[in-house]
Each structure stands twice: as structure tokens, then as C-alpha cells.
Amino acid sequence: MSKATVLNRLHRAAGARMVDFGGWQMPVSYGSQIDEHHAVRRDAGMFDVSHMRAVDVRGEPSTPRDLLRYALANNVDKLKTPGRALYSCLLRGDGGVLDDLIAYFMREDWFRLVVNAATTDKDLAWLSGLVRERAPQVSLQPRDDLAMIAVQGPQARAKTWGAIAGSEAVTAPLAPFTAATMTSADFGELFVARTGYTGEDGFEITVPDVHAEALWSALADQGVTRCGLGARDTLRLEAGMNLYGQDMDERVSPLESGLGWTVDLASPRDFSGKAALAAAKPLRRLAGLLLCDEGGVLRAHQCVYTDSGAGEVTSGTWAPTLERSIALARVPAEVAAGTMVEVEVRGKRLAARVVKPPFVRHGVALVS
Amino acid sequence: MNVPNDRRYVDSHEWIRPESDGTVTIGITDHAQAALGDLVYVELPKPGRKVALNEACAVVESVKAASDVYSPLAGEIVASNDTLTAKPEAVNEDAYAAWLFRLRPDDAAAVAGLLDAAAYSKLIAEA
Numbered sequence: 001m002s003k004a005t006v007l008n009r010l011h012r013a014a015g016a017r018m019v020d021f022g023g024w025q026m027p028v029s030y031g032s033q034i035d036e037h038h039a040v041r042r043d044a045g046m047f048d049v050s051h052m053r054a055v056d057v058r059g060e061p062s063t064p065r066d067l068l069r070y071a072l073a074n075n076v077d078k079l080k081t082p083g084r085a086l087y088s089c090l091l092r093g094d095g096g097v098l099d100d101l102i103a104y105f106m107r108e109d110w111f112r113l114v115v116n117a118a119t120t121d122k123d124l125a126w127l128s129g130l131v132r133e134r135a136p137q138v139s140l141q142p143r144d145d146l147a148m149i150a151v152q153g154p155q156a157r158a159k160t161w162g163a164i165a166g167s168e169a170v171t172a173p174l175a176p177f178t179a180a181t182m183t184s185a186d187f188g189e190l191f192v193a194r195t196g197y198t199g200e201d202g203f204e205i206t207v208p209d210v211h212a213e214a215l216w217s218a219l220a221d222q223g224v225t226r227c228g229l230g231a232r233d234t235l236r237l238e239a240g241m242n243l244y245g246q247d248m249d250e251r252v253s254p255l256e257s258g259l260g261w262t263v264d265l266a267s268p269r270d271f272s273g274k275a276a277l278a279a280a281k282p283l284r285r286l287a288g289l290l291l292c293d294e295g296g297v298l299r300a301h302q303c304v305y306t307d308s309g310a311g312e313v314t315s316g317t318w319a320p321t322l323e324r325s326i327a328l329a330r331v332p333a334e335v336a337a338g339t340m341v342e343v344e345v346r347g348k349r350l351a352a353r354v355v356k357p358p359f360v361r362h363g364v365a366l367v368s
Numbered sequence: 369m370n371v372p373n374d375r376r377y378v379d380s381h382e383w384i385r386p387e388s389d390g391t392v393t394i395g396i397t398d399h400a401q402a403a404l405g406d407l408v409y410v411e412l413p414k415p416g417r418k419v420a421l422n423e424a425c426a427v428v429e430s431v432k433a434a435s436d437v438y439s440p441l442a443g444e445i446v447a448s449n450d451t452l453t454a455k456p457e458a459v460n461e462d463a464y465a466a467w468l469f470r471l472r473p474d475d476a477a478a479v480a481g482l483l484d485a486a487a488y489s490k491l492i493a494e495a
Contacts (some may be wrong), residue, residue, distance in 0.1 A: 028432075034457075295411075318429075
């Protein structure tokens, strides 16, 4: 039996079509997922992301940072100002990707990680092992008492300020990829981050479970459109962002998953997976594809034919902003942007062009 | 869920409307379009093609997934609704108006053996 987020009742009341995702019952759409997509590109939409888990890493000053300096493939020493966030992979010793996550540096005695739903238990087991070996005084606290709502789109910040009294003063100064905490008279202790998974501006708001329904309703009253996982997937793919379990997983190196920019091999610090990644030359890479022929939609697992050998689509969809089909695909490393390839779509070979993601940012098409 | 009385149905969620000239018009049901979500591509059979009973002869793709459409009767395709190629979302807007193709059945009597609206309503209510 899959788990329900604290907003489940409101999703059903709004007529959502529900699916199982990562062991959670989640809304896939409330009506047209394309309309939900456009609402985020043009105005403001909100997503229940309470299936994702906040994990607080606490300990004596500097001990959380020392642990994460080894645990994360990206370098937490880039986080110098409280509130700064860092996107990183969590790697096994052999370099396989256990998860991708965002790490927030709040204080030297408190970092917060936000991890994926399906990987939460695995991540906690892995991190607990590192704590035992390297930092037994550090505590890991999964925050099962918190819900998360992502508000995304060009009007997302203004509409959030309308919904949460007093939030503008605290969150207007936030630069992209930073977070702040605040106490709201209506919704309790909030953690507001200027982050997201859509390629648009906006916030990801962590709210106590008991206030989540009230916050969701207050945002709806501001005209923020309810959006499901369907729109979340087309938005993140247009934004060129990976989905864990689909575009990368434990079997593939992050260097072959478009995540080389997040792996800090340059600094002298050691981290889990570093030696394995330094020893292996990537043979493949994750590229963007733009379908050029009519005849279908790019989908995960379709075969890609290139002059340098075969590849595979890892995520594909119809892109509502571009009104054409796009994909992420793992192809031989030498296949460069601009190259024409063929993709097997339901028995036919259709022409596609290799492009460098993202496809869309801040409502603007970057490929054509 | 909307299930009009003027036509027949099959359990793979196609509707079949008999026409006065002995042909039948075929589309997908409102239940099917709702399950698929926003359609973005359709592929239709060419007139003149002979199709067998339950032969996959059209494709509807939504943002989420591709789905075959099966011919509910054996016969010859006499027309296809090419306006859908440029506007597949017409199926979401009105699945019973946005027909996919028309065929002349080999056995005109076979239509009467398909599900009526009440039987199809019961089928989707149980699903």
C-alpha cells in the first residue's frame, strides 16, 4: 500500500488523477497536464512534493560539514554563506549514483538535505553508515513531520507573498539557490528556498504537516494553479534536469549522466566514489535530443542510432512549450551537439538532432 | 462518465457508430481519452486498407504514453479523420465527435453483437 501525503485529501477533492510514484500516491494531473505546464511557464503553479524528504544533519559546529565534505560528490566548501544551497550526487564507493539531492548550509551545526522519495530509506542507511564510521557525534534526522510545496513560475514569488503574510520581507532578498527560515503567524515555522525543478523562478516551501492544507489552500486562493507529476515531468525535461531512477542510477557513473559539473574532482579533498570516477574514462554521455520528423513521441528506452554506435533514450516526452518532442539520451561520448541521429519509435526510425540541454529556461525556448 | 446511447462499444474502449450507408464510424471513448490524458499525436489508417478484427490500425499518443487503437470489426477502411493530425487535442475536447476512422464491415450484422451503452457503462464502472 503506497503512502499518502498530508495533502492527499485536497488532491482528491480537486479531482486529481492519482498514481503511485516512489511508493507514494501522488497527483499526476488535475485536468489537462499541458494547461498545468503552461501555467508554470506563464504564471504560477504549485506541486505537492511532500514525498521528498528533508533530512537535518546536526552536530557540534563543523562536524556536519566535515561529514558532508566526504559524503557528497559536490564540494560543500562552496557553501560559505548561511542559506546557500548546493546540488550534489550521493555516490557509492564504486561511483554509482545513490541519489541526487540539494544540501542547504544553514549554520555550522545544521545542514539540511532534501532527498528523493523512493531513495529515502536507502540514503539514510548509507549516510548512517558514514556517520558511524566517520562522525558518530553527528545526528541525522529525517523530518517526517514536514510537508513540502513547490511554487513555480514567473508570478510564483509574488503570489507566495500574497499567501503568506510577512514572507516578502524575509524571502524577497533571497538570491537564486538560497533559503531562509521564518515564523509565519498562519503556517508555523517555514523553510523557504528559491529553488525548483521546472526551469522557472519560484520557491520550495517546507511547512509543518499540520499547516500544509491551509498553505495549499491559501496559495490556490492567490490563483496559483494546482499541478501534478505529469506537468512536473515535462517542465523538468524542458529545463534539462535529470530524474533519478530514469536518467541516472546506481549502475551508471555520474560522468555518463550529465552530472560531471556537480562532481568536484579538482579539489584535493577525498569523497565517496572519487577514486573510482578518477580511474574510469567516460565512454558515454547524456545528451539532449530534438525530434525532427513527424511520427510519434520520444520515450524512455527507445534505441538511438548514431555513427559512433547505439544509445538509449532515458527520458522522452512531448514538450508543450516547444510543441515538439524532446528527450535526454545516453549516447557514445563522441556524439557532439548538432549531430543528426535516428531514434526507433514504434518500429520506425525517426530523425533527431543532438542538442545541449536545457531546452527551455524562464519561459524562453533555447533550441529550435 | 459520458456514454451516448446512439452507438456501440468494445472493451478496448473504442466506440462504433453505424451510419446510414452501411459503414461504421470509430473513435475512442471519453473514458479512454481521460485515462490517456492530453493527446499530442495520432496516426490513422489509410483508406483502402483491409483490417482484421482486433488488428492494431491506429495510434494515439498522449504526453504520457502511446496507445494502439484496435479495429472492433473486420472490414475495409473508407475514410480517416485527417483533421486530427494537426489537432489531436480535439479527441480530449469531445471524444464522441472526434472520430478516428470509418470502415465498411465485412459482416454488417456483427455491429449488433458489440456492447451497448449500458453494458459499456457497467464495464468502466467496475474497472
